[in-house]
Amino acid sequence: MNTSTQTVSVPFAKGHGCANSFIVLPDPHGRFRLNEATICSLADPHTGVGADGILRAVRCAAEPEAAAMADRAEWFMDYRNADGTPGSMCGNGIRVLARYLVDTGRCTPGSFAIATRAGIRHVYVPDRSHGLRGTVTVAMGIPAFPGPDDITVTTSGGKSWPATHVDVGNPHAVVFVDALADAGDLSIPPAVEPAGAYPFGVTIEVAVVLGTDHLALRVHERGVGETRACGTGACAAVAAHRHHTGQSDAADYRVDLPGGTLHVSVAADGAMTLTGPAVITTVGTIRLPHAGETCD
Known part of the structure; x- marks a missing residue:
C-alpha cells in the first residue's frame, strides 16, 4: 500500500474508437482510486499519456459503486472525463474497454x-x-427524451439553434444545422438555455x-x-433525427465524425446498438501521481 504522497507504477493501455481516445487502467481488485488531479494529469497530452477519458477496469465485486451489479456483470467501467468528473456512460469507451478485456484474456470473445x-x-x-480494424458492438438501450422542449444552444460565435434533449445513459443536446x-x-x-x-453538464451534438x-x-x-468522435453522441443524434422525422421502423444509420464512421442500428422497439472500430494502440506502465490507495 502506498500513501497519497507517493507515486507508483501501474499498467495501462491506450486505445481509441474513431480517434476518441482513452487510457485503460486495469484495477481488478479495486485497490486504487483516481482523484481529479491524477486524471487531469494523465489525460493532458503535455504532462501525461493524453486522452479524452480514463477507463478504470475493476471487478464489480471489488467496487462498492458496482457491487449490486456483480451478479450480472464481472467488470465495471469506472469512466472519468478528461477534467476528472465521473461519467455515467461512454459508447466508444465501453467498446475500447471490451476490446481490452478480450485482448488481455480477461473476457472471451463473443457477448458479455x-x-x-x-x-x-x-x-x-x-x-x-483482434486486428487493428476489428469492430466492437454495444447495446445502448432505448433513448429517452426528458425535455424540456425549449432548449437553445448558442456557440461561442453567437449562433443559436433549438436543441433536443436526448438521454442515452448520459445527457445530450442535439442541434441540426445546414x-x-x-x-x-x-x-x-456552447451556452445552453x-x-x-x-x-451536471451536457454533451452537445451539431448534426447535418x-x-x-x-x-x-x-x-x-x-x-x-x-472530440473527434462520440459514441453516445452518434446514438443521440440518430434518436433526435428519428424523433423529428417521425421514423419508427427498424433502420440502420451511418454517422460520420471527424475521426471516422460509426454505425447505429435501431430496432422496431427503439433499442439501439452502436458498432465501430475499437483499437488498442499502446500498452505499458505509467507512474501515477497523487494516487490514493494503490497496488504495487
Whole structure:
C-alpha cells in the first residue's frame, strides 16, 4: 500500500474508437482510486499519456459503486472525463474497454456484460477481430427524451439553434444545422438555455442530415471539449433525427465524425446498438501521481 504522497507504477493501455481516445487502467481488485488531479494529469497530452477519458477496469465485486451489479456483470467501467468528473456512460469507451478485456484474456470473445453508472450494457467482440480494424458492438438501450422542449444552444460565435434533449445513459443536446462549419469553434463550451436544463453538464451534438439514414456530426463533450468522435453522441443524434422525422421502423444509420464512421442500428422497439472500430494502440506502465490507495 502506498500513501497519497507517493507515486507508483501501474499498467495501462491506450486505445481509441474513431480517434476518441482513452487510457485503460486495469484495477481488478479495486485497490486504487483516481482523484481529479491524477486524471487531469494523465489525460493532458503535455504532462501525461493524453486522452479524452480514463477507463478504470475493476471487478464489480471489488467496487462498492458496482457491487449490486456483480451478479450480472464481472467488470465495471469506472469512466472519468478528461477534467476528472465521473461519467455515467461512454459508447466508444465501453467498446475500447471490451476490446481490452478480450485482448488481455480477461473476457472471451463473443457477448458479455459490462456494468456502468448507467446500468448494465452488453457488448459483442467478434471472435476473429483482434486486428487493428476489428469492430466492437454495444447495446445502448432505448433513448429517452426528458425535455424540456425549449432548449437553445448558442456557440461561442453567437449562433443559436433549438436543441433536443436526448438521454442515452448520459445527457445530450442535439442541434441540426445546414453545415458543420456553422458551429464554429467547439473547443469553447456552447451556452445552453434554460440554465437549469442540465445541472451536471451536457454533451452537445451539431448534426447535418446527409440522407434518411446518414448523418454527419461534430461534438463538444462535457468535461473534455471538442472530440473527434462520440459514441453516445452518434446514438443521440440518430434518436433526435428519428424523433423529428417521425421514423419508427427498424433502420440502420451511418454517422460520420471527424475521426471516422460509426454505425447505429435501431430496432422496431427503439433499442439501439452502436458498432465501430475499437483499437488498442499502446500498452505499458505509467507512474501515477497523487494516487490514493494503490497496488504495487
